[in-house]
Amino acid sequence: MPDTRPSPYFVLFNEIGIIHQLSRTLLEERLPDGLLSSHFGVLNHLVRVGEGTTPLAIARAFQVPKTTMTHTLGGCVKHGLIEMRPNPDDARSKCIWLTSKGREIRESMVAQAATGFEGFAEHFSEERIETLLPVLTEMRQFLDKARDAT
Amino acid sequence: MPDTRPSPYFVLFNEIGIIHQLSRTLLEERLPDGLLSSHFGVLNHLVRVGEGTTPLAIARAFQVPKTTMTHTLGGCVKHGLIEMRPNPDDARSKCIWLTSKGREIRESMVAQAATGFEGFAEHFSEERIETLLPVLTEMRQFLDKARDAT
DNA sequence: CCTCATTAGTACGATATCGCACTAAATATA
DNA sequence: TATATTTAGTGCGATATCGTACTAATGAGG
Structure with missing residues (x-):
């Protein structure tokens, strides 16, 4: 009879997955119109860590692929929550800044x-x-x- | 100066979100071809809780919308991991059973x-x-x- | 029985996620 | 400096997620 009772590690990651799912849904139910928890995450991140960081840095912070973050940031821009300025230190890169609307929305969120x-x-x-x-x-x-070690 | 330092609750859900993301990616990197962590979750669930449950029960267990679970189960069927039989107690419903292939794959996973x-x-x-x-x-x-209280 | 409300599952459409390939800029190397 | 390698961001295509609306079956109240 093979392992019907899985190791606590599986239970752990399972619980974490469900809690993530629940908290995300709970949050998004209370967000205005088209805003998602990912947008909320970005706004919060900018306030906490500081504005002016790059898309890649944010992607790494949330451990999502950079193309995902491109998309998410695009959504934030479309909603007028953030602003993408050229990076003075690196022409390939961008700097992300909150707009005043973004700051307000984040507060109320x-x-x-x-x-x-x-x-x-x-x-x-x-x-x-x-x-x-x-x-x-x-x-x-x-x-x-x-x-990283991969 | 508004709350730059967020309550530990935000930090908590943030950490949980990132851990979920990381563990999911880590898992999927090691799964064969088109298999996702959601499929793995279903297989594990069937072994742990018991086979013969309904799609809706599984959706509730993972706290995902039922249409999402329909899709996920469809993927499992397409991969030959599970089998959907009619529910003898309720003609609207289905019962989910592991195939022997599903059992094997789950073991190796x-x-x-x-x-x-x-x-x-x-x-x-x-x-x-x-x-x-x-x-x-x-x-x-x-x-x-x-x-539920919603 | 005969409505009427509820429930299980699905079809469909919108959008989020993410792998792959690409461009342009920066950096390392010769 | 010229060339090669690495890096930041994006376009694109495939597919996952999920809200809405639907169908069919069940159950409740008459």
Whole structure:
């Protein structure tokens, strides 16, 4: 009788996949019109890490192929959330900046999402999350390196 | 100066999203030809939970829309991994069964993936994962309920 | 029985994702 | 400096995802 009970690693990645799916859906339900969680992710990233980074850097941050990020950024531009300027240091490259509209939208999206996660925050205290984060971050970094090693 | 440092909840879902992305890519790199992680997920689900369930039940398990699951199951059928039989209890419904090929492929996929996660398993012991899982499962269940409450 | 509402699955269309191939610029090497 | 290699971003095509609307079967209430 082969392994009917899979290793905890499969369970882990399975749970993570489902949580991702659920949180994404939950978020997108509360976003205005055509905005997706990927757009939200980009806006958040720009605020957190700082504006003026390149598309490739953002793609790496989210670990998605660069063509995917090209598409996502195109969506953000179309929505008027970001602006793509030439990179003064490298003519092949671009620099991404938030527009004031992008900044506003992001603010309201964070607020929206916060209310959406209210119930969640009641059940899972910040402290509990904070104890969880280091492990997840470590995993992310490890997988990240493993990917480079290909 | 508005919240440049986002709540840990955003960080949490961000990390989970990236880990999902990384693990999925890592897995799919090691799968044969046209097989996707979603197919792998279905096969695993059938082995773990038991065969003979319905498409809708599987869709709910992965928290994806049923039309998505229709498509995924179609792919599995096309690859000869599963078989869709009529549901004797409900003529609208179907029952999903693994083919022997599906069982074989799943076995070898598990083996493949296991070697892929070798390095990961070295850094993150089973014990460590086991302590992590209850929280994640609780989160999944909570978000699950929150979704139903819509 | 006979509506009427609900439910399982699907067809279809829109769009997101992503591999591959390409261009242009930068960098390394001779 | 001239040439080769690497790198940033994009166009294109294939396919995955998913919302909407539909069909057929079930179940509920008369």
